[in-house]
Amino acid sequence: MSGPDGTSEKNIKTRDGILTAVAAALFAAALWWATKNLDGYKLRIINLIAINAILGLSLNLIYGMTGMFSLGHAGFMAIGAYVSALLILTPEQKTMMWILEPIAPWLLGLHTSFVVSLLAAGLIAAFFGWLVALPVLRLGGDYLGIATLGFSEIIRIFITNLTPITNGSLGLKGIPAHTDIWMSYGCLAVVLVCMVRLMKGNFGNVLRAVRDDEIAAQTMGIDTFRTRVLAFSLGCFGGGLGGALMGNLITTIDPKMFMITQTYNLLMIVVVGGLGSITGSIVGAVVVTTMLEWLRFVENPVSIGGIDIPGIPGMRMVIFSLLLIIVIIFRREGIMGMREFSWNWFFHERTPGKTVGGGPR
């Protein structure tokens, strides 16, 4: 994206800024149109796309950008979802819901606004991420994946068993449906801006250096361990935020929502979109989320020429997993590969786009 001289580079920057602003405004207008014209079911899916995009981006920061193979995202989502829900449920709701064991007294009166609860969800998830990171980030490769998966399961087991705090397997219900389109896309916008800034700035270079060659990075004086811990905690912040938004969208949560399958779904989003690519995670979220819904048609009975073909329950997931295998085999770098969207790329398709990310090997 370098122009022949300084002025034209500046011009391009101004142009890009204007274009980005226009695109954002157009997108907001489209969302506004959607809220007025689309039914709740479609809006729900649009909403889910934003949440999945946040989750995908945060996992991508950990895995794609920094090269730490984490299978623990569901656990941090769970923490975020529970923190947020416990902070916004009213004391009356809490007393009524804990039907097995009374709720812990210190928790009963805790009550904050939604935005505060979102922040708290992210921060506490990040704190747990930091706690987990300190010991396990010394491990590398698959071992790190296994250890984070173990932690995610431990988190879930504790949530299941700590009834006075979490209401155990009964879960929490009646969480106010705060997550509307504006809330989730607002959060996505903030996360997106932060990510782009981060990756374009010096920190992004440090992350890439740590990912691509840890020893070289150390030689250059980078504290690789601290960098990884920081990136991991930041990713966990996103996980907690996404979990909180998810809880407020579905309005009920329980420990079973945060099983390993949840992490797999996110991993699919990141990989299908393109590891290490910010644009990829967003494309991945759109594709995977809509695909899962769209595929429902195979389970519905159809009638062709007066002959009724009964729907086959379960067929949807069969086809979905098959598609996933096909994508991975025939386009393993994902939809975006390591590329990023940029206006330059948009106008001159030949020019290779600026690489902000780049996947781990």
Place this chain on the structure above:
Amino acid sequence: MRRLLLVVFVCLLMTGSAFAADEPIRIGVFNCLTGQNAFGGQLELEGTQLALSEIPEVLGRKIELVVVDNKSDKTEAANAVARLIERDKVNAIIGTYGSALAMAGGEVAETAGVPVMGTSCTNPLVTQNKKYYFRACFIDPFQGSGAAAYAYRTLNFKKAALLIDVANDYSVGLGNFFKQSFISLGGEIVSEMKYNSGDQDFTAQLTEIISKNPDIVFLPAYFAEGAIVLKQARELGAKFRFMGGDAMDNPEIVTLGGDAVEGFLHTTFAYDPSMKDMNPVAQKFTESWKAKYPDKEPNVNAALGYDAFVLVVDAIKRAGSADPDKIRDALESTKDVPTVTGLTTLNATHDAEKELGIVEIKDGKKQFIGTITP
């Protein structure tokens, strides 16, 4: 001649329905057809479909079932209900097996203002503070206290142990209600063991329970897990009896558990093919089930799926309209409607008040022992 009559009759029916079918009444079904709870959801759906084939229309309009799978997953359950309401424009909804799924779907229906009739979601939280959620089943506190009373008073057992699936809301809830009632009756809980959904080895928990020597073990499990628990208990030489809840009520339990389920007791809804004096609805249900699914036992989940449909149609009839809000109002005043599982009345909390059945497995067969009236 007979065939000719039949043809004429069918033609008449078709024209008749063609006149009436300006716009069918659509009832949505969201149930677990795949995933961990598929075994229960599929049975319930079959029951609902059987009911539809018997009551194909109401108010002179055809009824159409729109079936959506919730995959035994909460996110999917919420999506499924949203889809039924927004896309398929259903007038009322039936479902589901599994209370957590019902709760997730219920929130969506509540905001949209479409009534839902639960099938076998027995957790009290499902209808708590809900204007639009009803259910065709009783709730777990009732079931738990009934089971405790039967164990303590009728069977005269004083020492009980619990084996609970800690990751399963149904199991935790029902087990807890049993425990509270059993203690308040004067009984003693000698051991409380836990396991996690999906576990298949219970030997450690059972060995521990055996060492505490209880008279009875309350096992609020799903039947597939429960049968394995009973087998392992038998292997380890357990002498005490086991008792479970309605989720143990499945025709497969004897095939799964074999000899080990002999003497097993469980509470359930007041329907079983082995019942001596069936009410007329139950008789009819049993007959048409056997005609439609000759190689499958009629079962309690199907009965509840059937009942949910009957209750919704009854409300539509009384409302004289398919408007969701009018159906809801009519559902609220449901009283003594004859259903397969007895006369059903929906109380102030929208839960069915009906009798609690007790089943014992004797000589390799389920035997309906009788009912306890609330």
Place this chain on the structure above:
Amino acid sequence: MGINLSFDMFMQHLINAVGLGSLYGLIAIGYTMVYGILRLINFAHGDIFMLGAYFVFFATVRYKLPWVLGVLTAVAGATVCGLLVDRIAYRPLRNAPRISALISAIGVSFFIENLSVVVFSGMPRPVVQPPLLMKAFSIGGVRLVPLAILVPAISFAMVAGLLWLVYRTKPGLAMRSISHDIETTRLMGVSVDRIIALTFALGSALAAVAGIMWALRYPRVEPFMGIVPGFKAFIAAVFGGIGSIPGAMLGGLSLGFVEIMSIAFFPRLSGYRDAFAFILLILILLVKPTGLMGEKLEDKI
């Protein structure tokens, strides 16, 4: 929380632990062999295990085959499935980044589970246990069924046979060589793909044997039955030192022991049973990341 455990009870728990642990170990071997050679966590392994159990169910219950024939067909069927998985989903990705193969593995696992729901229905099915194996008897205060002795016995025999194969035969040599350096092995004229296929076949056959014994011990089959045992066996493989066959068995036994004894000694905490297993896993990873018997493996990138 007083610990009050009689000798008989302890022995009973020990027998239970060996029965469970040897099954974990048998499944873990499949993970460990594939990982040792390809550095791939074969997520579909637990599903091959499930298929093995289903094939026995169909052979003996549906088609009334005698047990020996039923077991043979099931093992053969699962082996074929394992080979197909390798051929279709993993082989095209041999030179791809590791994550691609991993995602492919997850996809295959989803695929087998969901296809099984469509084909076999979600309904759990009973498995008929041969009555001879289930005749309970007591030694001292300990209750036993013959099956409880047979399961570890077969498991250990399998491991012995496998060790012989890996350390005393030509294909075994090739396998070990591939796990050290795949490119050099290829240059030496070894047909790498065939040896890898052989590894998958062996792993799948063992998974099927484990599935059959699991189905005998916990007599029911359902499409999702492979998830939890597969997961646990994977932990066992890591715990024992991934890549090592005796390590997998040792890891399986240790895991069974930890799970059972956590309940024996802390009955109040029975709800945390799986957490004990995971905490142990993380501890060993931190203290000795290569597991109990694992050799140092460089990340092959």
